Amino acid sequence: MVEEERKFTVEAGWLLPDLSPAVPASGSVRALAPATLVATYHDTVDLRLARAGVSLRYREGDEVPWTVKLPTGSPGVRHEISRAGPADVLPAELVELVTVFHRGAALTPAAVVRTVRHAQEIVDEAGRVLAEVVDDQVTVLDAEGATTGAFREVEVERKAGDGALLDRLTELLRDAGARGGDFTPKHVRALGRAATAEPDLVAPDELPADPSAAAVVTEAVRREVARLLAHDPLVRLRAPVGDDDTAVHQMRVACRRLRSDLKTFGPLVRPAWARPLRTELKWLADALGAARDAEVLRQAGAASTRGPPVATAGRHTEEAGRRRDAAPGRARRAVAHRTQAGQAGPLGGDGGRAGARRGRGEAGPGTGEGAEPAR
Secondary structure, eight states, rough: OOOEEEEOOTTOOOOOOOOOSOOOOOOOOEEEEOOEEEEEEEETTTTTHHHHOEEEEEETTOOOOEEEEEEEEETTTEEEEOOOOOOSSSSSHHHHHTTHHHOOOEEEEEEEEEEEEEEEEETTOOOEEEEEEEEEEEEEEOTTEEEEEEEEEEEESSSOOOOHHHHHHHHHHHHHEEOOOOOOOOHHHHOOGGGSSSBOOOOOOOOOOOBOOOOHHHHHHHHHHHHHHHHHHHHHHHHHEEEEEHHHHHHHHHHHHHHHHHTGGGGGBBBBHHHHHHHHHHHHHHHHHHHHHHHHHHHHHHTTTHHHHHHHHHHHHHHHHHHHHHHHHHHHHHHHHHHHHHHOOOGGGGGGGGGGGGOOTTOOOOOOOOOOOOO
């Protein structure tokens, strides 16, 4: 599911205002009993998940306690995936889901956050929850349970309501003195500055007016690495991408373009680094190919049923549907194969240097010949 939240900071003595002016006609405000939630966030030693805007937690007090949250590119909007399981065993499915972020590094407890929550729900006349407003008193705990920090924040989360309702609630909170700012998750605040450092895999940037060849290579590679990383979890989730595209397609495009870029810029990158990476990318593209072919086949079959009646159309569409439904599972298993074997796929290990943290204009594992201006 996709979660949409807005966060606000408030002073110690701040009081939650009456929310009824924001409630739609025939709706109401429903106060919930206070709840105490204790969340343990897992990350790598160097906080790769937190720095990438990702979280993996176990939270006591939740019906389904294990949750991964993934960024979408819009502040406050994240993919949220929850699974059951005991506190001392990380669900393999969720660990696999964040493979492109941890890249095979061990995940261990990194932060413990205790939240005392006072929540109010905005409901319609049928009792459907449209939005939730929570006032959280947050305590950061160390491994021994001692307090190392505390803060207070207010969240507004969209449920079945629309964006206009969130806007009205936001206005009420701001009028009461709440301050909206950058969207910073609790565990990032708990972990401090280290969790806000630049991610390992840097987002692409605009090229300068007269870029060096190294800068051109770096940004080309970073652009497609970003595409690949963004869509890997969505392939595993079988999540949609807009109305007319798929994550499988976008991830396969990234593989193809990365391989092409590495070949085109061959004189500027080290062959011993680029060749194995191109081989890995081809393997991944082939693994995704069956799923993509089945997607196209199903689209073609669906289109054929909108034309003139054909006796075999139903049979063909049914067969295409069976192939389409089976292929993504095969593709996901293939993509996960290297992870299960203790690897992190084409961007794990040395391959991850393709978009790693470097100065703008440095072409990753290059030959040292990229300093001249691009022509």
